[in-house]
Amino acid sequence: MAYIDEALLRYAAGATSLERIADELIQQCRGGIHPDAVNNIEDFSMMKDRLRLRLINYAANSAEMENIPHRRFLDLAVTYCLDVDMENGNATLIVSNVLLEIWNATEEDLYRTGMENLHMKDKCLATDLFSIVRELAEDEEAARAVLDKIEKMGGKKAEIYAVSNQKQHYGAACMLDHSFLQQMADSKGCDLNIYPGSVNVLVIEPVKDGNGDRINTEDVWEVNRNSVPKEEWLSNSIYRYDRAKQEICIYRV
Numbered sequence: 001m002a003y004i005d006e007a008l009l010r011y012a013a014g015a016t017s018l019e020r021i022a023d024e025l026i027q028q029c030r031g032g033i034h035p036d037a038v039n040n041i042e043d044f045s046m047m048k049d050r051l052r053l054r055l056i057n058y059a060a061n062s063a064e065m066e067n068i069p070h071r072r073f074l075d076l077a078v079t080y081c082l083d084v085d086m087e088n089g090n091a092t093l094i095v096s097n098v099l100l101e102i103w104n105a106t107e108e109d110l111y112r113t114g115m116e117n118l119h120m121k122d123k124c125l126a127t128d129l130f131s132i133v134r135e136l137a138e139d140e141e142a143a144r145a146v147l148d149k150i151e152k153m154g155g156k157k158a159e160i161y162a163v164s165n166q167k168q169h170y171g172a173a174c175m176l177d178h179s180f181l182q183q184m185a186d187s188k189g190c191d192l193n194i195y196p197g198s199v200n201v202l203v204i205e206p207v208k209d210g211n212g213d214r215i216n217t218e219d220v221w222e223v224n225r226n227s228v229p230k231e232e233w234l235s236n237s238i239y240r241y242d243r244a245k246q247e248i249c250i251y252r253v
Helices: 005-012 018-028 044-050 059-065 097-103 107-122 129-136 140-154 171-176 178-188 217-227
Strands: 051-057 071-073 076-084 091-094 125-128 161-164 192-195 202-206 238-242 247-252
Touching: 044 051, 044 076, 044 107, 051 059, 051 091, 051 107, 051 171, 059 076, 076 107, 076 171, 097 107, 107 171, 125 129, 161 171, 171 178, 171 202, 178 192, 178 202, 178 238, 178 247
Parallel strands: none
Antiparallel strands: 051 076, 071 076, 076 091, 125 161, 161 202, 192 202, 192 238, 238 247
């Protein structure tokens, strides 16, 4: 991940060029950013296709909020970044207030464009968690051990999904896609409990057969503490998507 606040401040002050900024950003990112990715970075119309939504915890990033365009969403913050091509892996350039001013755009412009790209380019996907475990486990015994833990927590008929975007990068933004959540809730015929796996992935469980309170915030906190890197932590809250009201709320804190 590369932050461009400082570089753009120097650009705004006339102390550097956009070409120089691009060279510096390339050096910051392992594997190297494709040069075309940051060409015309000062032109919002040229960057629209690269704009993505980034969902982070509001309180934990309050200092950052002073320097970046954002909007509140429950106990989280919707922020914005540019999806950058790399030779290896993913990279993002965080959109700052300085860049927003250079673009002569508004936060509403960013949100509208980000939502369009979330629907048309990122496309949220739900994958059965049990299938993921079986695919990633080194052997059948290891897979069975993990599956047993999941079933012990959720019951023998546990139905749990990992939800993210296609790149699995800042995929927690799928929480903003109400059409995706509504379609999922309608297909299951019930509300959805949403657990914050990380900034990259959500864990969603259909609320049925009395399973709505089987996982509490202490469980979420323990998983975050033991399994989620600090820089990828999203929240310790549990969220719920209400199928009838077609809205999301904080269910447990």
